[in-house]
Amino acid sequence: MRLATWNVNSALSRLPRLLPWLDERAPDVVCLQETKLSDEAFAEHFDAPLKERGYEVAHVGEGRWNGVALLSRVGLEDVRRALPAVPAFQEAVEARAVTATCGGLRVTSVYVPNGRTPGDPHYAYKLEWLAALAASVDDPATTVIAGDVNIAPTDDDVWDPALFVDSTHVTPAERGALTTLRDLGLHDVVRDRWPSERFFSYWDYRAGRFHQDQGMRIDLVLAGADPAGRVAAAWVDRLARKGTGPSDHAPVIVDLDTAPDGDIGPVVPPPSNPKGRKRR
DNA sequence: ATGTCATTTTGTAAATGA
Numbered sequence: 410m411r412l413a414t415w416n417v418n419s420a421l422s423r424l425p426r427l428l429p430w431l432d433e434r435a436p437d438v439v440c441l442q443e444t445k446l447s448d449e450a451f452a453e454h455f456d457a458p459l460k461e462r463g464y465e466v467a468h469v470g471e472g473r474w475n476g477v478a479l480l481s482r483v484g485l486e487d488v489r490r491a492l493p494a495v496p497a498f499q500e501a502v503e504a505r506a507v508t509a510t511c512g513g514l515r516v517t518s519v520y521v522p523n524g525r526t527p528g529d530p531h532y533a534y535k536l537e538w539l540a541a542l543a544a545s546v547d548d549p550a551t552t553v554i555a556g557d558v559n560i561a562p563t564d565d566d567v568w569d570p571a572l573f574v575d576s577t578h579v580t581p582a583e584r585g586a587l588t589t590l591r592d593l594g595l596h597d598v599v600r601d602r603w604p605s606e607r608f609f610s611y612w613d614y615r616a617g618r619f620h621q622d623q624g625m626r627i628d629l630v631l632a633g634a635d636p637a638g639r640v641a642a643a644w645v646d647r648l649a650r651k652g653t654g655p656s657d658h659a660p661v662i663v664d665l666d667t668a669p670d671g672d673i674g675p676v677v678p679p680p681s682n683p684k685g686r687k688r689r
Numbered sequence: 690a691t692g693t694c695a696t697t698t699t700g701t702a703a704a705t706g707a
Binding site: 419523657 | 691706
């Protein structure tokens with residue numbers, strides 16, 4: 410099963426990139442963020458092309474800002490359109506999370522509040538929202554939380570840590586929220602796959618940041634023991650950040666070993682070693 | 690110092706947000 414997450418920075422603007430990307434990468438489950446569409450507008454533009462490609466859809470949008478979606482062609486059940494006990498911002502619950510059961514996993518597409526600057530009301534809201542996210546996890550073992558978390562887990566996930574001292578995305582309180590999720594049993598599976606590589610998932614549109622690879626790794630796939638133990642590949646799809654009309658984020662793709670029926674299949678014994686040579 | 694992009698508007702340039 411191939412799972413992907415992508416902050417598209419307006420699904421409508423990204424339509425000419427999104428549909429070809431689905432055809433090329435053929436993900437089974439897709440978490441989208443920043444669709445910036447109402448549910449009605451998303452349905453108008455996406456229901457037909459997604460159905461044609463075999464996807465069921467759960468979209469939670471408000472129109473101008475935010476907006477998240479789950480696309481799945483391995484089932485989409487028990488949809489939850491907001492985190493339980495999610496904090497409001499200025500009395501409005503924003504469209505930042507949608508959860509469904511897809512292919513036996515409880516998947517949540519998240520768009521964590523940006524926070525703007527420490528001290529800003531948006532920053533306190535971000536931390537409250539992250540607490541609600543952790544509290545929303547029912548069964549960590551089968552959970553996947555994927556999306557734009559607006560937090561760089563370590564200084565290795567920022568192109569120039571010195572520039573970001575005391576900025577949002579890197580503060581101990583924000584990173585502590587990721588630690589809380591980790592302590593629940595959720596693994597940052599792309600980092601686990603590439604523990605000492607430096608790579609990013611977001612690059613500012615300005616100042617030629619992408620072409621100088623000056624970015625941040627803020628789009629994560631956090632997976633519980635069951636999916637984390639089945640990771641076959643995990644990578645950032647940088648190609649989608651190139652060319653005409655890209656999002657400022659690249660998709661993150663994770664492949665899980667599974668047979669079509671959801672059974673991982675027989676355990677294959679290791680090859681025999683009749684000549685007694687040492688294995689490397 | 691801050692080079693882009695997307696969205697909205699008693700709109701057509703300016704504000705807002707990231």
